[in-house]
Amino acid sequence: MNNVTKKWVLLKVSSAILVPLMCWFIINFVGIFDKDYADVLGFFSTKSSKILFSLFLILAFFFSNLSISEVFEDYINDEKNKNAANKALQIFAIVVPLITIIIVFNLNI
């Protein structure tokens, strides 16, 4: 299996797992966006929320990294610019979920 095929398979597997996780996230988001800070922290403090939210974050950023890099492939011709854009995207896709997951798992209510 070559790298492009691997990338395609990873995109499809992550999108299939992301569909139910997106439903879970948006339903809960609509439910808690106008609640107090303590309620929001309370939501993120349950074990199931921690696991599902972490899984959702990892897959969402992983999926967006792969799919946005496809957009770069389609529209950026200059190799240097494309590599720089992909590197910035990869760093963003690692840093944001990593910091958030660390905070979520250290929440104590």
Added chain:
Amino acid sequence: MENNNPLSPHIQVYRWHISSLVSISHRITGIINIVAITAVCVASLLLGETSYEFTKVFLQSVFGKFIILGLTWSFSFQILSEIRHLIMDMGYGFELKTTKITGLVVIIGSFLLTILIYLLGK
């Protein structure tokens, strides 16, 4: 090594079809969603209570509620469009008529799913 891969022609060169509308909307909603997820992480967890209170007041305004509804639609569209992509990846729905029907299902269904998600969440 020189890159000789052709770039995609700009979307303006094509005549608009339902499939192209769904395709470009899929990309745009994908970017909106990842920005929204990042904003949720930053506003609710990374910046703390003071920042959250500001965000809460904003989201309770009319404009804020419009943003929430817009985001719910964006996620709904992404969910249905992703399912359409997965079905097409299995080899189904490539006929011109079927692509139009499934494209319409995604567009109309995203509004219905937005209402359903809002009712389930509230």
